[in-house]
Amino acid sequence: MGSFFKECGCSRPTRCPHPYTIRFRDALGKQREEAGFGTQDDAVERLTQIYAEKKKTAPSVAEARRELGQQTVEEYAKQWRPRQRRMTEYSTGWHVDSSINVHIVPRLGSRKLNSVTPIVVERFLDELEAEGVGRGNQVNIFRTLKAILRDAYGKGAMADDPVKGVQEPEYVRQKVVIPPEHQQHCGGRRLPST
Numbered sequence: 001m002g003s004f005f006k007e008c009g010c011s012r013p014t015r016c017p018h019p020y021t022i023r024f025r026d027a028l029g030k031q032r033e034e035a036g037f038g039t040q041d042d043a044v045e046r047l048t049q050i051y052a053e054k055k056k057t058a059p060s061v062a063e064a065r066r067e068l069g070q071q072t073v074e075e076y077a078k079q080w081r082p083r084q085r086r087m088t089e090y091s092t093g094w095h096v097d098s099s100i101n102v103h104i105v106p107r108l109g110s111r112k113l114n115s116v117t118p119i120v121v122e123r124f125l126d127e128l129e130a131e132g133v134g135r136g137n138q139v140n141i142f143r144t145l146k147a148i149l150r151d152a153y154g155k156g157a158m159a160d161d162p163v164k165g166v167q168e169p170e171y172v173r174q175k176v177v178i179p180p181e182h183q184q185h186c187g188g189r190r191l192p193s194t
Contacts, residue, residue: 004047021035099141121163
């Protein structure tokens with residue numbers, strides 16, 4: 001089922017104020033830890049909840065999820081893209097394909113889905129920033145990556161949400177100011193009024 005423990009060096013660990021940590025194997029068979037449980041009862045209750053969730057999952061479903069988690073981001077993105085029926089091919093589809101082929105696959109394409117974590121996604125965003133990719137473009141690339149990863153997470157390829165807690169890039173459009181008619185000039189000549 002799993003185990004619980006404290007990572008402190010206190011002489012009486014059961015009476016110290018440090019939180020408990022639990023260790024268990026998730027539905028994909030990967031060892032995981034969760035920390036921050038105030039009491040043994042809280043830790044045992046969470047372990048019991050995890051065990052019940054695992055027991056409800058059929059072995060065939062767990063195996064399918066395990067296999068899906070072994071796919072690379074590139075393999076999954078190639079399967080994901082044709083299923084996006086809401087994208088218009090002449091506009092949004094072209095931008096999504098560009099985000100996948102130019103930015104996502106070169107940086108994350110060889111990574112297995114079950115190894116993508118929020119830290120990996122944050123590093124990806126840091127690389128985009130370091131390479132001078134514009135903020136507006138970063139927003140679009142992140143939206144595409146997020147859609148791919150959330151789709152994989154929803155199908156059980158990962159045990160945890162890979163974009164949970166990741167701060168999205170922010171793009172604030174600059175305000176365009178149109179000067180009043182009496183200040184509009186074209187090469188020193190006044191523009192004709194319409």
